[in-house]
Amino acid sequence: MRRDREGFDEAQSHRFSDNLGFELKNSRILIVDDTLTVRAVIAGYLRNYGYVNLREACDGAEGLDIAHEWAPDLIITDLMMPRIDGFELCHRLHSSPETANVPILVQTALNKSEERSAVFSAGAADLISKPIDPQELLGRVRTHLEKRRLIARLSDFQRRMENELALARTMQESILPEDDELAAISARYGVTLASHYEASIGLGGDLWGLSPIDDDRLAVFSADFSGHGVGAALNTFRLHSFIVGGAVKAGSPAEWLSQLNVFFYDLLPAGQFATVFCAFIDFARNTFDYASAGAPPPLLNSPDTAGSFQSLDSAGYPIGLLSGARYENATCAFPPGSTLFLYSDALIETPEPPNAVFTTHSLCEFLQSMSAGATPQEQKEKVLNHLRKTGMEKPEDDLTIVILKSRSAAP
Amino acid sequence: MNAQTSQTGQTHHIKLSGRLVFSDHAEFRHLLNQITAAKVESCIIDLSELQSIDSSGLGMFMVALETGKENGWSLTLRSPQGHVKALIELGKFDKLLNVEK
Numbered sequence: 001m002r003r004d005r006e007g008f009d010e011a012q013s014h015r016f017s018d019n020l021g022f023e024l025k026n027s028r029i030l031i032v033d034d035t036l037t038v039r040a041v042i043a044g045y046l047r048n049y050g051y052v053n054l055r056e057a058c059d060g061a062e063g064l065d066i067a068h069e070w071a072p073d074l075i076i077t078d079l080m081m082p083r084i085d086g087f088e089l090c091h092r093l094h095s096s097p098e099t100a101n102v103p104i105l106v107q108t109a110l111n112k113s114e115e116r117s118a119v120f121s122a123g124a125a126d127l128i129s130k131p132i133d134p135q136e137l138l139g140r141v142r143t144h145l146e147k148r149r150l151i152a153r154l155s156d157f158q159r160r161m162e163n164e165l166a167l168a169r170t171m172q173e174s175i176l177p178e179d180d181e182l183a184a185i186s187a188r189y190g191v192t193l194a195s196h197y198e199a200s201i202g203l204g205g206d207l208w209g210l211s212p213i214d215d216d217r218l219a220v221f222s223a224d225f226s227g228h229g230v231g232a233a234l235n236t237f238r239l240h241s242f243i244v245g246g247a248v249k250a251g252s253p254a255e256w257l258s259q260l261n262v263f264f265y266d267l268l269p270a271g272q273f274a275t276v277f278c279a280f281i282d283f284a285r286n287t288f289d290y291a292s293a294g295a296p297p298p299l300l301n302s303p304d305t306a307g308s309f310q311s312l313d314s315a316g317y318p319i320g321l322l323s324g325a326r327y328e329n330a331t332c333a334f335p336p337g338s339t340l341f342l343y344s345d346a347l348i349e350t351p352e353p354p355n356a357v358f359t360t361h362s363l364c365e366f367l368q369s370m371s372a373g374a375t376p377q378e379q380k381e382k383v384l385n386h387l388r389k390t391g392m393e394k395p396e397d398d399l400t401i402v403i404l405k406s407r408s409a410a411p
Numbered sequence: 412m413n414a415q416t417s418q419t420g421q422t423h424h425i426k427l428s429g430r431l432v433f434s435d436h437a438e439f440r441h442l443l444n445q446i447t448a449a450k451v452e453s454c455i456i457d458l459s460e461l462q463s464i465d466s467s468g469l470g471m472f473m474v475a476l477e478t479g480k481e482n483g484w485s486l487t488l489r490s491p492q493g494h495v496k497a498l499i500e501l502g503k504f505d506k507l508l509n510v511e512k
Contacts, residue, residue, distance in 0.1 A: 226466035227433055270477040271470035275502065294502030318466075318502045321473060345466070352430055352463040353494035396432075397465060 020050040027145045028053045028070060032063035032077040032089065033107070038132075042076060042107075045134045046141065060084025064092055067099050074145055076105045076128070076137075079119070087122045094123035101151075103144040107132060165202045172203060172233055175240040177210055185210050189218050189283055190407035194376035196384060197400050204398030205232025205274075206344050207239055216284035219253075220404060222295065222342040223276040223319075228398055235274065238267060253278040253291035254327035257319065261293070261327075264320035273318035277342060283406065286335040291327040294318040296345050297360050299367065302338035307372065309341065309364040337408040339376065341367065346397035350387060357390050358383075376403035414442055421452040423484070428460035431468035439471045447482040454479065459490035464498055476508055487511055 029051055033039045039056045046054055055070060057063035061083040067075060075093070079086035086106055093099040103125035110116055119127060126140050177185075182193050189212075197206065205225035213219055225235040242263050250256035256278055264274065277295035281288040290298075292314035299309045312332065317325040334340070348358050358366065366386065367379060374382075380401055387395075412435040415426040423446045431439070446454045456475070472488060479486045488510045491499050499505055 224466065226470045271467075271474035273466070273470060273473075273502075275466065296501075315501050315503060317507070321502075321507060349463070349465065349494075352432075354462065 023149060024142070024145055025050050026053050027051065027074060027149075028055070028072040029141070030055050030057060030063060030066055030070065030072040030075045032057045032060065032075060032081070032086075034059050034078065034081040038078065038107075042132065042137065045132075045137055049138050051141075060086065060089035060092075063089055067093060067102065068096070071098065072102060073148055074103050074105065074141060076107065076141070078107055079110070087118070090119075090122035090124055101148075103148060105140055105144065168203055168230075168233065169199070172199070172236065173197075175207065175237065177208070182210070185212065185218065188212065188215075189281075191218075192376050192405045192407070194380040194403045195401060196380055197398075198395065199233075199398050200228050200346070200394060200396055203230055203233035204228055205236060206398040206400040207236040208342065208400055208402050209240075209243065211243065213280060216282055218281045218283070219256075219278065220281065220340070220342070220402065221256075221276060221278040222344065222400060222402055223274050224295070224344045224398065224400070225274045226272050226318075231272075232398075235264075235268070235272070238264070239274070252329050253280055253289055254329040257291050257293050257316070257327040258325070261317075261319050261322070261325045265323050265325075268320040273320040275318050275345075277314060279340065281334060281340075281404075281406075286333060287331055288334045288340070289329045289331050291329050292316045293325075293327065296343055296348060298343075299341035299360075299364055300332060300334075300338065301341070301367070302333055303335055304333040304338075309339075309367045311360045311364060334406060335409075336406050339379075339403060339405040341379070342400075342402040342404075344398060344400040346395040346399040347383070347387070347401065349397060350395040350399075351390065352396070357387050376405050379403055412438060414438075416442070416445065418449060418451065423449050423451045423454045424457065425454065426457040426460065428462070430463045430465075431461060431471065432463075432465045433467040436467065436471065440474075443475055443478045446484060447478065451484055453485045453487065455487045455489055457489050458495055459492060461491070461495050462493070464495045469498060469502060469504060472504065472508055485509070 029046060031039050031042050031054065043054050043056065055066055057066050059081040063077060064084060077086045077089055090104055093102060093104060104123060105126050105128050106119045106124040107128045107130050108119060109130040116127060125144055128137055128140055176197055186193055205228050208222040211219040223239055225232040250259055257276060260276065275294040277290065277292045277298055279288045279290035293316045295314050297311035297314045299311055301307065301309045316327055348360055348363065349356050366383065370379060370382060380403055383401065412431050413428045417424045425442060476486050486509060488508055490512060491510065499510060
């Protein structure tokens with residue numbers, strides 16, 4: 001059998017080449033050694049195995065230059081070299097952002113464990129013992145190239161997902177009421193509004209909205225889909241489509257919830273649902289009707305509640321769980337100067353109960369403790385500041401707060 | 412979520428403690444498979460030591476109910492306390508599921 005000078009027979013060399021995929025075969029490998037014959041031997045082994053993209057440097061200084069200019073995928077270096085030695089080369093490659101992640105294989109005849117650990121401390125990814133054994137060399141080179149390729153793929157994938165999520169987040173924010181829409185509603189109905197929306201993991205399952213019914217009446221709703229992340233976020237888009245699709249011609253909040261339930265009962269798989277609160281505020285009659293599908297109890301402050309915040313009964317079947325679920329309307333007085341405070345469960349479940357900062361009851365007291373003249377904006381900020389004092393960077397669930405205050409009666 | 416399981420006769424018992432949330436989904440599904448595999452007639456989930464639950468956790472009970480119906484076992488939730496009890500009542504889950512005090 002004919003053997004080439006590197007000791008591989010031709011058939012074996014071909015088989016190796018076939019094993020190297022296109023990406024691996026074209027990996028850029030830099031060989032740094034001050035001995036020409038060692039470089040030639042290493043290059044020969046690699047070329048025989050199928051690697052086609054090889055460059056050589058005669059010492060650390062040249063190696064450093066090539067590393068910066070050529071961006072190799074892997075560097076094989078000797079330790080003892082003039083000008084810049086292998087240790088220094090590792091240090092410099094590691095301290096430069098462009099080359100910090102390139103795996104470096106160090107050829108060494110060092111056998112003492114402290115010497116070998118010094119090589120790793122300098123930033124080497126692996127060692128190749130001298131004299132060089134071709135199987136060891138090829139095995140280690142391949143392992144590190146494959147690892148690098150996998151990391152690159154994962155990073156690419158992660159970047160792509162981050163971009164996708166950023167786009168989805170922008171889309172989701174766009175289905176929340178916009179500032180000009182809120183300003184127009186404030187002016188039309190004489191209300192002051194404040195709101196906060198914060199998704200727990202990029203995308204959220206909360207949605208709230210306002211929808212004019214006629215010159216005297218305004219509908220407000222707040223919904224929270226179970227779960228969070230992409231699935232819950234997609235459900236908010238379904239809800240948004242349901243609302244803007246003109247499907248809402250309900251005569252009352254309870255009727256609207258029933259319609260929503262019919263729509264979502266067929267769509268949502270077992271175990272998924274939404275809690276929803278909806279009120280139709282009538283500014284001519286100074287009342288609102290509301291219905292709830294298991295939403296956290298909204299808070300109401302009106303001259304009728306003697307100026308204190310009180311929670312509303314909001315028990316009800318969540319949307320999407322029970323075929324033909326029926327909802328009840330309730331009516332509350334909402335004279336000028338009244339405030340309706342809606343929130344998602346994250347506000348009373350951060351951190352998780354029983355250690356939560358707020359309960360519905362303590363939230364009432366907290367709002368009560370503020371001056372009577374506090375605006376919705378001020379109320380919102382104080383509540384959020386208090387929540388964050390606990391050190392929670394971000395609630396574990398999506399957080400929505402909507403505060404709506406009707407204009408005080410002219411003195 | 413922590414779950415202690417035992418079996419007496421035709422009944423599978425699960426005692427949950429800690430919190431039951433979004434991230435427990437896979438583990439809870441695994442529990443449901445265990446119940447089905449045990450070929451029992453009923454399952455009682457003891458909630459007396461469950462501290463808190465989120466909407467996904469409540470959803471898991473609905474999944475358990477469906478799984479039981481499909482596989483021939485009945486589901487009972489027992490002794491919810493505090494926050495868990497309040498949420499079960501808020502969403503009228505006590506009307507959708509068999510909840511004992």
